[in-house]
Amino acid sequence: MYSHDTFGLGHLRRCRAIAHALVERFKGVHVLIVSGSSIAGAFEFRTRVDFLKVPSIIKLMNGEYTPLADHTDLQGTLDLRRSLILGAAESFQPDLFIVDKEPLGLRGELEPTLQMLRDAGTTLVLGLRDVMDSPRLLAAEWSGADVLGKMEALYHQIWVYGPEDFYDPLQGLDVSAALRARLRWTGFLKRELPAPTPQHGILPADALLLTTGGGGDGAALVRQVIDAYALDASLTWPVLLVLGPFMRTEDREEIRRRATNLAAFTIIDFDNRMEALMDAAAGVVSMGGYNTFCEILSFDRRALIVPRTQPREEQLLRARRAAALGLVEMILPEEAADPAKMAAALKRLAVAPRPSETRYGSRPLGGLPAICDLVQDLMAARLAGQPAAAR
Numbered sequence: 025m026y027s028h029d030t031f032g033l034g035h036l037r038r039c040r041a042i043a044h045a046l047v048e049r050f051k052g053v054h055v056l057i058v059s060g061s062s063i064a065g066a067f068e069f070r071t072r073v074d075f076l077k078v079p080s081i082i083k084l085m086n087g088e089y090t091p092l093a094d095h096t097d098l099q100g101t102l103d104l105r106r107s108l109i110l111g112a113a114e115s116f117q118p119d120l121f122i123v124d125k126e127p128l129g130l131r132g133e134l135e136p137t138l139q140m141l142r143d144a145g146t147t148l149v150l151g152l153r154d155v156m157d158s159p160r161l162l163a164a165e166w167s168g169a170d171v172l173g174k175m176e177a178l179y180h181q182i183w184v185y186g187p188e189d190f191y192d193p194l195q196g197l198d199v200s201a202a203l204r205a206r207l208r209w210t211g212f213l214k215r216e217l218p219a220p221t222p223q224h225g226i227l228p229a230d231a232l233l234l235t236t237g238g239g240g241d242g243a244a245l246v247r248q249v250i251d252a253y254a255l256d257a258s259l260t261w262p263v264l265l266v267l268g269p270f271m272r273t274e275d276r277e278e279i280r281r282r283a284t285n286l287a288a289f290t291i292i293d294f295d296n297r298m299e300a301l302m303d304a305a306a307g308v309v310s311m312g313g314y315n316t317f318c319e320i321l322s323f324d325r326r327a328l329i330v331p332r333t334q335p336r337e338e339q340l341l342r343a344r345r346a347a348a349l350g351l352v353e354m355i356l357p358e359e360a361a362d363p364a365k366m367a368a369a370l371k372r373l374a375v376a377p378r379p380s381e382t383r384y385g386s387r388p389l390g391g392l393p394a395i396c397d398l399v400q401d402l403m404a405a406r407l408a409g410q411p412a413a414a415r
Contacts, residue, residue, distance in 0.1 A: 025122045026109070028130040029061035029080070033238045033269075035124045036061040037315045038185070040069065041213050042122070042151075045392040046399060047072045056116050058109055060130070063269055066296050076112050078105045081130060106133040113137045119406060120399065122149045122183075125156070127166075127175050138178045147402050150179045152193045153314045154186025154212070155345075158337040159196025166197075176203045181402070183395065184209045185314070187388040191345055208398060211390040215315075215322040218297045224304065228262040228290055232370070233305035233325075235298065237313045239268020243275035245311060245330050245360065250279070252366035253286050259367055261374065262288050264301065269294045299323070307373050312343045312352070320352065321389055324380045327352040328373045330360045350382035 025043060027035040036059050043055040047070055057064075057075040062082075064075050079101050109129070113121070121141050127150055128135050142148060156162050166172060175182070184193055188209040234249055236242020246265060253259050265283065267276055276293070283289040295301055302308065302319045310316045312329035320327045329352045331339035347354040353376055359365045379385070 025055060025057045025124065026126075026129065026134060027057060027059045027061070027124045028126050028133075029059050029064075033061070033063075034313050034315050035059075036064055036067070038151075038213065039122075039124050040067060040073070041215065041392065042395055043073045044070050045396055049396040050399070056112065056118070058112055060105065066269075066294070068296070076108070078108045081105070102131055102133055105130070106136065109133065110137045110140065113141055117144070118146055120147045120149065120402060122151055123179075124151050125153060127171050127179070128169060132169060135174070142178055147181075147406060148179045149181045149183055149402075150175060151183045151185060153338065154184065154193065155191050155314075155338045155342045156193040158341065161335075161337060163197055172197065172199060172203065176200055179206065181398070182207045183398065185211075185213055185391055187211050190349075190388060191341065208394075210394040210398070211388050212318050212321055213391040213395075214389040215299050215302075215319050217303050217323075218299055220300045221295075221297060224297075224300055227264055227292075227301070227304070229304065230306040231262040231264040231290070231304075232307045232309060232373075233264050233266070233301055234309045235266045235301075235316060236268055236271075236311050237316060239266075239271030241332060242268055242311060243271060243279065244357065245309070246279050247282075248330070248357075248360040248363070248366050249309060249370070250282050250286065250289070251363040252370060253288060254282075255363040256367040259370060260288060261307075261370070262290070264305065265289055265291045266295060266298070266301065267291065267293050307376075309370070309373075312339045312346070312354075314342070317342060317346065317352075318389075321379050324378045326373055326376045326378055328369055329354045330357055333357060349384040350377065351379045351384055 025039045027039045029035050039057050043057060046053050046055060053072065055073045057073065058078060059075050060078050060080050062080040064077050069075060081101055123134065138148060184207060186209065234246065236245055249263065267279065280291060283291055299319060302325060303323045305325060308320055308325045308327040310327065310329060312331045329343040331343040333340050343352065343354045346352045353369060353373055355365065355369050
């Protein structure tokens with residue numbers, strides 16, 4: 025599995041959930057996750073799931089990339105990543121290669137590996153989020169590198185990690201009939217409840233969980249919630265604030281100073297078992313990234329989404345669709361910037377329906393079993409072409 029990981033935690037956590045489901049279903053499967061996440065080692069991995077850490081490249085708020093290490097340049101780091109990924113694939117000799125989100129990898133770094141594996145007979149699968157971006161922005165990003173044409177030439181299947189009636193991530197693009205025939209909608213990826221840690225025992229019960237994922241661009245939302253509590257003394261709902269590992273130090277320190285004056289707030293920097301925090305929460309405020317949204321559905325939590333709208337519109341499109349189905353409450357960032365409007369939204373959240381109480385309900389959470397079924401079918405097809413002794 026390949027997870028480019030330039031911003032936040034979403035790609036690695038999605039790959040990890042899929043890998044764990046595969047080794048749980050298939051006792052002979054071994055999974056190697058190639059990841060650029062700078063904190064991949066902070067997560068636990070099940071037996072027969074390993075990860076290979078390649079040098080980290082981070083995505084800035086303006087959409088540009090930079091190496092995490094100060095002493096290296098971008099091109100040199102990309103060359104090293106490309107070499108390491110190719111070498112790992114040549115050594116591991118996978119039967120199946122699952123690529124998360126980026127069809128050609130970061131800045132095309134996967135192309136040599138994809139071509140080598142295709143020539144070697146590996147089954148290649150591209151996994152896409154339910155929502156990638158707006159058609160306008162995605163077309164602009166992909167057109168210069170002929171991404172759709174290369175997807176058709178390289179990949180055997182395209183998996184969409186959401187229900188078909190929720191959103192089509194390739195809508196509005198010039199997708200050939202041959203490529204569209206390879207799409208498989210899996211449903212959302214249901215998250216399991218991990219064992220709690222001692223830290224969880226000291227956290228407030230039935231709190232409002234405020235999380236911005238990795239936290240790299242979440243400081244504005246945190247400030248907006250703090251402003252609402254500072255304005256409206258009738259807001260007494262306890263808040264568990266998880267800052268995230270990628271929040272800037274200056275933002276982290278400022279938020280801690282401001283929140284010390286508000287008794288409702290308990291602050292932690294990071295927890296590698298967010299599922300346990302989500303399960304214990306009475307409600308959630310977030311930006312609505314893919315993993316957080318899956319957790320909201322998995323643990324049936326009331327949620328207020330304030331989506332990121334730049335430089336991508338992924339979270340905005342997901343939040344609008346989810347709100348239209350009644351699964352979440354949503355307000356735009358410019359509305360959340362008004363403390364009175366944010367306070368009113370938090371009060372509405374306290375009496376909002378849970379996702380299971382809506383007409384859409386919890387039915388779209390079959391993603392992991394569906395992926396295991398797809399893998400079983402793909403591997404059966406591979407084995408059918410081998411001699412009996414090999415089978």
